Amino acid sequence: MASKPAAAKAISLHIGLNGVSAAAYSGWDGPLAACEFDANDMAAIAKSKGMKSTVLLTKKATRAHALTAMRDAAKALKAGDLFFMTYSGHGGQVRDTNGDEDDGQDETWCLYDGQLIDDELYFELSKFAAGVRVLVLSDSCHSGTIPRAGPPPPPPGMRPKAMPPTVAARVYRDHAAFYDKLQDDVAKAAGKKVVDPDAALAQVGAAAHATALVGKFNPAVVLISGCQDNQTSMDGEHNGAFTEQVLKVWNNGGFKGGYASFHARIRSLMPATQSPNLFTLGKAGTFLAQTPFTV
Numbered sequence: 001m002a003s004k005p006a007a008a009k010a011i012s013l014h015i016g017l018n019g020v021s022a023a024a025y026s027g028w029d030g031p032l033a034a035c036e037f038d039a040n041d042m043a044a045i046a047k048s049k050g051m052k053s054t055v056l057l058t059k060k061a062t063r064a065h066a067l068t069a070m071r072d073a074a075k076a077l078k079a080g081d082l083f084f085m086t087y088s089g090h091g092g093q094v095r096d097t098n099g100d101e102d103d104g105q106d107e108t109w110c111l112y113d114g115q116l117i118d119d120e121l122y123f124e125l126s127k128f129a130a131g132v133r134v135l136v137l138s139d140s141c142h143s144g145t146i147p148r149a150g151p152p153p154p155p156p157g158m159r160p161k162a163m164p165p166t167v168a169a170r171v172y173r174d175h176a177a178f179y180d181k182l183q184d185d186v187a188k189a190a191g192k193k194v195v196d197p198d199a200a201l202a203q204v205g206a207a208a209h210a211t212a213l214v215g216k217f218n219p220a221v222v223l224i225s226g227c228q229d230n231q232t233s234m235d236g237e238h239n240g241a242f243t244e245q246v247l248k249v250w251n252n253g254g255f256k257g258g259y260a261s262f263h264a265r266i267r268s269l270m271p272a273t274q275s276p277n278l279f280t281l282g283k284a285g286t287f288l289a290q291t292p293f294t295v
Helices: 035-048 063-076 118-126 165-174 176-190 205-214 241-253 259-269
Strands: 010-016 052-057 082-088 091-095 105-111 114-117 133-139 220-225 277-281
Touching: 010 035, 010 063, 035 052, 035 082, 035 133, 035 241, 052 063, 063 082, 063 114, 063 118, 091 114, 091 165, 091 176, 105 118, 114 118, 114 176, 118 176, 133 241, 165 176, 220 259, 241 259, 259 277
Parallel strands: 010 052, 010 082, 082 133, 133 220
Antiparallel strands: 091 105, 105 114, 220 277
């Protein structure tokens, strides 16, 4: 009698920062209000689905802790398993040193003791085994591509989740050797020269960037971010604007449909100034059709 296939397992990581270390950001401490709530609320969804969850809040949300959690998950998961990661905090930028960004800036997540560059994130995701499903929800923004005129003023009681460009320039100036080496190390580890994302004609935007960096993604990746590249994600008092609508649409498990309709429903509830983005990496068609957070 054939044995039953092992049930899929799932690991989740939830990162929320209501501030950063001023020592690592040239005197800026980036105060926000709702990011820890966001991380805890996303962890509650994960736990309700039986996932093994790690929550990193503000001072615990260091580069080392985040990278270790991602790498541990990549080692533990196999085809059919799920890795669910959420980030709520500031988006930042550092100077692009390998020519893979049209605007000359690499986007970042502002972790407590230093930024996590998007090149690093894509490389870590590429390490997951073939057939692993990776879901990333990012309630942040890409400050490097905000128009020079600046985004519209935030509604009362809300704060933009973007490191100010002047702060980003100062932080990069003060820590250029560190961030340049990170990018160089990722390019070397990827085993290839990073090419212009425009060469990846089948992809657009960040998907092209990621594909150009690592070549091929073995896992199936779905990433939903809080806004378009030229917009700003807003913080709130109890949840970020994006996370608030994620929770509302999810409706404690009442939502029926796949990730595309989940994204569309969330987007329909957001103001025109903040339109969540969705892109995929690898063979994600089957994954996209699943009900969100399915293990």
